[in-house]
Amino acid sequence: NAGVTQTPKFQVLKTGQSMTLQCAQDMNHNSMYWYRQDPGMGLRLIYYSASEGTTDKGEVPNGYNVSRLNKREFSLRLESAAPSQTSVYFCASSVLAERNEQFFGPGTRLTVL
Amino acid sequence: GQQLNQSPQSMFIQEGEDVSMNCTSSSIFNTWLWYKQDPGEGPVLLIALYKAGELTSNGRLTAQFGITRKDSFLNISASIPSDVGIYFCAGKISGNTPLVFGKGTRLSVIA
Numbered sequence: 001n002a003g004v005t006q007t008p009k010f011q012v013l014k015t016g017q018s019m020t021l022q023c024a025q026d027m028n029h030n031s032m033y034w035y036r037q038d039p040g041m042g043l044r045l046i047y048y049s050a051s052e053g054t055t056d057k058g059e060v061p062n063g064y065n066v067s068r069l070n071k072r073e074f075s076l077r078l079e080s081a082a083p084s085q086t087s088v089y090f091c092a093s094s095v096l097a098e099r100n101e102q103f104f105g106p107g108t109r110l111t112v113l
Numbered sequence: 114g115q116q117l118n119q120s121p122q123s124m125f126i127q128e129g130e131d132v133s134m135n136c137t138s139s140s141i142f143n144t145w146l147w148y149k150q151d152p153g154e155g156p157v158l159l160i161a162l163y164k165a166g167e168l169t170s171n172g173r174l175t176a177q178f179g180i181t182r183k184d185s186f187l188n189i190s191a192s193i194p195s196d197v198g199i200y201f202c203a204g205k206i207s208g209n210t211p212l213v214f215g216k217g218t219r220l221s222v223i224a
Binding site for chain 1 (some may be wrong): 117119144146148153154155156157158161201203205211212214215216217
């Protein structure tokens with residue numbers, strides 16, 4: 001039982017490049033989330049998926065897209081990376097959106113040059 | 114969006130001391146959560162609170178859901194070196210709203 005897994009762990013991009021961050025959970029959770037964490041800041045919600053087939057914007061969605069591929073997987077795509085997107089990205093999941101106990105993956109450290 | 118004020122921002126304590134930190138909001142929350150983040154890792158859930166006045170313990174950690182529903186407190190007793198990390202509070206206004214996180218309290222323990 002791996003919990004929430006994220007790939008890659010580290011990534012360096014040039015401005016304008018695109019990439020997809022992958023997230024998978026094996027806890028049979030319905031809801032999944034993407035956050036970004038910047039120095040001195042808390043976690044800010046980018047997008048979430050309350051259940052398979054639905055996605056909603058969070059606090060900072062600009063410059064990102066998401067896909068809930070199936071119940072297990074939730075990917076985050078940067079279509080044209082910008083230096084302001086340099087951050088640590090965390091994926092999380094919870095049993096239901098109403099159940100607030102979210103479980104986090106180990107994070108992806110992204111640097112955009 | 115909603116803001117959570119978490120304090121203190123950082124603290125340095127001696128091993129064996131007790132620690133207190135808190136989180137306040139301008140809105141009434143129906144859920145408070147406390148997470149710990151070790152360097153290079155994702156946050157790990159410590160305690161979840163769902164009722165005003167609720168007091169819940171997890172080992173040496175105790176958290177309380179404030180009776181005004183606008184604040185929460187986390188206490189760590191007899192701190193040890195592995196308590197080092199960043200502690201985040203998180204809250205939720207209702208079932209349909211996203212979780213909001215505080216900016217964290219960075220705890221350093223001096224042996």
